[in-house]
Structures are given as structure tokens and as C-alpha cells.
Amino acid sequence: MLTVTLKVNGESRTASVPPETTLLRMLRDQLGLTGSKLGCDVGDCGACTVIVDGKPVNSCLMLAMQAEGREVLTIEGLATMDRVHPIQRAFEDCASLQCGFCGPGVIMSAKALLDEIPDPTIAQIRDALGGNLCRCTGYVKMIEAIQIAARSMRGEQMEANR
């Protein structure tokens, strides 16, 4: 058993896991963060997408011990007690999710995109969502929501910079 210590959503967390444990399993089973989903376990569907040190990652393809000492952001880390994150708000307003299972993965991919490219084109949004499968919606309202969230986040940034 290995002891893995890492920062998850800003908080230092530790878990004792067998060496072959994936980051996804550790988040879900050991750390109680079931927002990241297991859809295929082989990196095809993107439902397990989290952000590790700023980059979106299929957490089912990353060993827990590879995340040792790193900063991981999951869907649970976006909202605060005051408000939901602008991306979550936009997804809600645009009714972008139906069954919701792909949602956390898509939202994390969107977050990673907007952190790097605050004003993405539709092609860039599509590219960022390329690793996230959705069987319900057809992606159209997600792309719309991400554009709206981008505008909202740029507005907030401008406010903060004043």
C-alpha cells in the first residue's frame, strides 16, 4: 500500500492505496469525491476528466501515485458556498445537460480551456471537448453555454482588474 498526499480542490488530502490504483478510483472511493465519473476506465469517454496542475487529464489513465504532491481540481472544487461557477451557471441556464453523467467531465474540460483561452472560437471549444463523449445532447447547448460562460468570466476578470 502506498500513501499518496496531494492537494485536492485546495485542500491537502492523504489516502492509503494499492499501487495500481488510478487517480479516479482514489478520488471516488478514498476521498469521497464521486463527481468525477467512471464511464469506460480506459480514457475513451472523458467522464473522469479532472484538472491536474492546470491541465485537463483523464483521471482513469493516471495512477494515484503520479498525482503525489500535485494540485488536482475536480468538479467539486468549482463552486463556493456563495455561488456556483459561471460555467456551471451557464450550463444550468442553457439546459446543456440531460442525464448529466458526462457533465462533470465536460465542465472540467471547459474550465481548462477557458483558463488558457479566455475568448475561444467555436472550433477551439469543439477541440477542447473532443475527448468528452455525450450520448444525450448533441453538444450544441454545451458549446453555447461555454461561450456564455467565457463572456461572463471575462467580465468578472475585468471587474477584478479595476
Add this chain to the structure above:
Amino acid sequence: MDKTVDKNPKVAEKVSPAETILKEPGILREPVAAPLVTYPIEVVIPKARQQTPAVGQRATRLDGRLHGLGQTGYIDDMTFPGMLYAKIRRAGVASARIKSIDTKEAEAMPGVMAVLTGKDVPNNSFGPSIKDQPVLAYERVFHAGDGVVAIAAVTEQIAAEACEKVKIEYELFTPVLDPLESLKLETPGVHAPSANIYQKKFIKKGDIEKGFAMSDHIVEGHFTTQMVEHVPLEPHATIAMWDANGRLTVYSTLGRITLGRADLASTLGIPISRVRIVATIVGGNFGGKNEITTEPVLALLSKKTGRPVKSVFTRPDEFIASTTRHPLIMDYKTGVTKDGRIQARKLRLVLDGGAYCSWSETTLSKACILSAGPYNIENLYAEAYVVYTNKTMTGAMRGFGAPQVCFAYESHMDDIATLLNMDPLDIRLINAFHEGSISPTGQKLQSVVVKESLLRAAERFGWNGKGSTAGGSKVLPKEITSGTTVRV
């Protein structure tokens, strides 16, 4: 109280001594720490409840807030104290007789709490119409996804390893894989002595010979559609547990929970009043979660061990062991006058019914009734058959046969239009249903707006003529979110 189910041998003996457990890595699980509340707790009133009229309005959904936060509780997100994990060992062969099953090595593994085979199931068959599906295959294997052995263990990994340690001996038979082969009377029955054609449907209207005689052209078309898997993002997941009153509670991704209760009652041989099924928000169904899968297995494992048991399908399981969309082989023959009016249509549908009936009867019915298309046809003969094959069972998937025949009759219409050098829109306007049309099964139709819709759509698309190539449509095929991409 039925005691035969419960050969519960001294569960206490199955629990390995603490020393053995502590030596084995991976068996102990750390207690789960509850995550902090990091989201606003506010009353969200979705617009869906507030607007009138609602049709055509943008609305927020009731589940939008929880979905966005990742807070929606799917079955796999649930845990219960003392919960075990189950894995199913699947046959991997298409058609066989099971000669022997040796589970001794698996049972001896530390952390393995119970092993189940078909002989432990009180009534080992179920199905929405024909009860031909086993809970666990016992004497015969009918497709590669058939579950043969189920194992419950303290971790998922141990259960999976234990499944690999089970030794199964098969006597292999030649599988029937081609539905057209299966249609032939001389092909050995997949479920012998039952016939391979397990259901058929015919529609006869008017006199097709007369209709063909009145036609200027007779056009034939052969169309096939493939087996499609629903691929819901959320795999099938189930948790089963009992209470001391002999009441079973099952948490499941199952869609039709009332049927599920009946199936559990019958397979387990318990009164239906003892069965409680809790379904929650499902991560996609599309028809694939319409019938029970591992629920009876987990119920029996839970009974053997006295603990809650969870099982989640792997993605490969989803492909080989859950229901799929029926492949159809469709042969159409249509007689038309030279100005494009249909005089007669004769067609045959062969549905690949997979290893078990599942929802095939409904699918056959729907496919046959809709097979002629939304067109006024005086003389019609439709025959439809569903046959057994040794492949993954085919069941419900959005449309139940309608999408497949739609592909056929619309492609066929385009082909006829091409042959007659007509606009594919015009040929449809000539033949389509109108108010008061009589359907192939004799129903007088009301509120028919086929032609109005076509014309309005043509205007919106900017349709201005014949289009190009086989298939005829100017509009490129779009990805349809019922789960099928239709290639013209």
C-alpha cells in the same frame, strides 16, 4: 419461508482471520471522509415549472443544478457499510454446453465471500415476453456475454481476480451467426427444440399482384442495418441488500422497475411484496436499461453473505452482455406508375433476434406496422420474422424497429425518385399520408401534417430541386441523438 435458496454455510467461516487480511495488500479500505459542502445552498426554482405555455420556450431543468455541481447521486456513487463488490465471469464463447464449473480456487482466495452459479438460482429464466433468458447460464451458453459465475468479494479487484481463477469446461457447438441462415428451416435450432423463427407478423392489404400489374416500373431494394449498442455514459449498476424481514431492496439503473419487481419475485421465488426497487437519476438509458441484468444475481449473493452487494458493468460488458438494437435485413419491392404513384409494395423484414427474445416481439410488431412508410399504398404485403442467433441479445433501443425501417423505406423512395428522374420531394408529396388516410393496419389517421411539414422544411432548407447521387438528399446525414448515425 423458502429454505432451498439459502444453503448459507457458515458465513463466519468465509471471513479470513485478521492476520491473513492484514497481510494481503489492497483488502483494507480506508474509511471514506465526507467531502465538505462547497456549493451554495439555495432554493432553485427551475423555469420548467413556471412557464405557460411551455412548448417552444427555453427552460432550465429540474436536475440542472445538481448535474452542474457533480452532486447527482447515480447508483455507482452510493456505498453502504460492509458493502461487497461482485463481478461476473462471462462465457466468451457463442454456443456451448457447460461441462463443468470449478470454483474451488476462487472460493479459497482471501476476501472472496460468495460464489454463485446457475444452479443456485431458484427459477433460472426470465424475459419480458418469452422467458428464455437465464439469470446465470447453467447448462447451455447461448452467446458470449452469458454470465456463468458470479463472485462477491470485499474489493472489486479481488472479485475480478477470483473470476479469472474459475475453471469452466465447455463443449463447443457451431454458433448460428447469420440471421438469414437462422431463417432457414434446416438450420439447427439455437434454442432447440424451439424454432429459430420465434415470432412473425404479416400485413396483407389489397392485392399486390394486381398492383404490380398496374405499375409501369417495379423497383427492388435491399437494405441492412447494423447491431448498435446504446453506450449510455453510465454503465449498468446495481446494489442489492436484504433486511431481517426477508425484504429485498435493490438500487438499480433499471428503467422499468415494476417489471423488475416481477422478474425478481419470479426468479428468486419470493412474493412480489418482498421486493423493493429504488431507481434514481440514470446516466442514459435509451432502452438498454429496460430489463433486469444482474439484479437477481446480486440479490442471491447478498443473501449468501448477509451484506449489501454492488456490481457495475465494465464498458466491455456493456457491449457484449447488455441488449442492443436489432439488426434488420429488409427487402422491398415497389410498383409505381411513371408519374411516381405507388401501386403496390411487397416487403420482407428479418430481425436478428440475438440469443434471447428480450423486447423482440415489440420491436417486430413496430417494425412491421411501420415498414410501409407514411405513404398511401392500396396493395401491400409485409412479412416480418425475428430469429435467434448466438449473438448479443437484441432488445429495446429508441424506436424499437422504427428507425431501421425508416432508413429502408426512405432510401427506397429516393431510389425510386432517381429512377423516375423525379424530385425526391415531389414523389413524397404525391404518395404521403393526408388527413383521413388509412394506415397499413386499417387505422384512419387524424391530425396528419406530413405534406405541410415537408413543404415547410423544404422552404427552410432552401430546397430547389433533385439533389444529387444515390440517396438523393441534398442534406448531409446528421448525427441523430437516439444513438444511431444513419449513413445514406
